[in-house]
Structure formats: structure tokens, C-alpha cells
Amino acid sequence: MAAWLLAAALAAGEPAAQLAQAKALMRGTPVEQPQARAMFGQAAGQGSGPAAYYLGLMLKNGMGGPQDQAAALHWLSLAAQRQVVPAMFLVANMLLDSDAAQARYWLDAACEAEYPEALLQKSVALGEGRMGYAHNEEQAALFLKMAEHAMGHRQPEP
Incomplete structure (x- = not known):
């Protein structure tokens, strides 16, 4: 049927x-x-x-x-x-070497949508002061907690 x-x-x-x-x-x-x-x-x-x-x-x-x-x-x-969130994350990573500002824009957009991999990547970037983000251990820890939480309620694939 x-x-x-x-x-x-x-x-x-x-x-x-x-x-x-x-x-x-x-x-x-x-x-x-x-x-x-x-x-x-x-x-x-x-x-x-x-x-x-x-x-x-x-x-x-x-x-x-x-x-x-x-x-x-x-x-x-x-x-x-x-507004396809996994695409935001992929675009951010594809632009890392050529357009850091756009890479951050799309990574931040994916973080706003609580995409776990984006939250984790931003946590690392903040912890290491990479991707144009200022080094900030407190923010890094916060984004890591947000990533752990987001893993528990992952969005379905598009």
C-alpha cells in the first residue's frame, strides 16, 4: 500500500x-x-x-x-x-580559507539553530581564539554545554 x-x-x-x-x-x-x-x-x-x-x-x-x-x-x-541548517554548517567550513567573515556568519547562523556540530566547532574556535573569534574560555565552555544539549534533540535531516 x-x-x-x-x-x-x-x-x-x-x-x-x-x-x-x-x-x-x-x-x-x-x-x-x-x-x-x-x-x-x-x-x-x-x-x-x-x-x-x-x-x-x-x-x-x-x-x-x-x-x-x-x-x-x-x-x-x-x-x-x-534555512537548511546542515547547509549553513557546510558552507561555513567551505569558506574557512577564502572568506572568514562569511564562514563566521554561517557558523553563527547554524549555532543559532542549535546545530550540534556548529556549536562544538564554535566552542573549539573560542577556546583557541581561531576563525576570528577572540579567545574566551567561558564562552567556549558555554558553547560546549550547548553542543552537548543539542546532541540530545537533533533535528531530522532535511
């Missing part, structure tokens, strides 16, 4: 069902990944933040085609702008 509902939703162009199918293809065999990449590309082009995130991941990791860091950053940045 569930397969029939998924097929009907796909036929009707249901965005959530299309995203679910593309994610399943992405996680499938390498032969299926180019189709996932194409599906994510179509949905991302129509404004889907989660699709832009997954397309960016596939481009970053060379899944379903060649690796393309510039295109990955483009799509992940669009996903971050569309």
Missing part, C-alpha cells in the same frame, strides 16, 4: 515524494546516483532548499558525476539561504 501511495504522489508531482525518491536513489548504487543528482537539480532549481542541500552534497562528494566544489558551494549556499 505504501509503494502505491508513493507512486501516486510521484505521478502527481508531490515535492516531498520526489525528494524522498531522490534521497533513496542517492543512497543506492552508483548507477542510480546520476538520476538522483538530476532530480535534486530540478527540484533545487524550483526553489527547494533541501534539494539544493542534497545536490550540493552530491557535487561536493562526487556522487553521481564529477566532483565540483564551486557548484557544490553554490547549491549549498542557496540551501543555507533557504
Whole structure:
């Protein structure tokens, strides 16, 4: 019955069902990944933040085609702008060497959304005085506690 509902939703162009199918293809065999990449590309082009995130991941990791860091950053940045929190974290890390101010902006945005990895990374940066953050042991300890707490109530994947 569930397969029939998924097929009907796909036929009707249901965005959530299309995203679910593309994610399943992405996680499938390498032969299926180019189709996932194409599906994510179509949905991302129509404004889907989660699709832009997954397309960016596939481009970053060379899944379903060649690796393309510039295109990955483009799509992940669009996903971050569309409030996809894991994309904010990835963009922050991709920009560390080229644009420290933007890297901090996106890391801070991911921290605001209580993304555990971002909170942990900011804790380390504060503790070591890196990424343009002033060395601050108290703030580092606070962000570490926030990261530990956030691990207990992780958001579902986009």
C-alpha cells in the first residue's frame, strides 16, 4: 500500500515524494546516483532548499558525476539561504580559507539553530581564539554545554 501511495504522489508531482525518491536513489548504487543528482537539480532549481542541500552534497562528494566544489558551494549556499541548517554548517567550513567573515556568519547562523556540530566547532574556535573569534574560555565552555544539549534533540535531516 505504501509503494502505491508513493507512486501516486510521484505521478502527481508531490515535492516531498520526489525528494524522498531522490534521497533513496542517492543512497543506492552508483548507477542510480546520476538520476538522483538530476532530480535534486530540478527540484533545487524550483526553489527547494533541501534539494539544493542534497545536490550540493552530491557535487561536493562526487556522487553521481564529477566532483565540483564551486557548484557544490553554490547549491549549498542557496540551501543555507533557504534555512537548511546542515547547509549553513557546510558552507561555513567551505569558506574557512577564502572568506572568514562569511564562514563566521554561517557558523553563527547554524549555532543559532542549535546545530550540534556548529556549536562544538564554535566552542573549539573560542577556546583557541581561531576563525576570528577572540579567545574566551567561558564562552567556549558555554558553547560546549550547548553542543552537548543539542546532541540530545537533533533535528531530522532535511
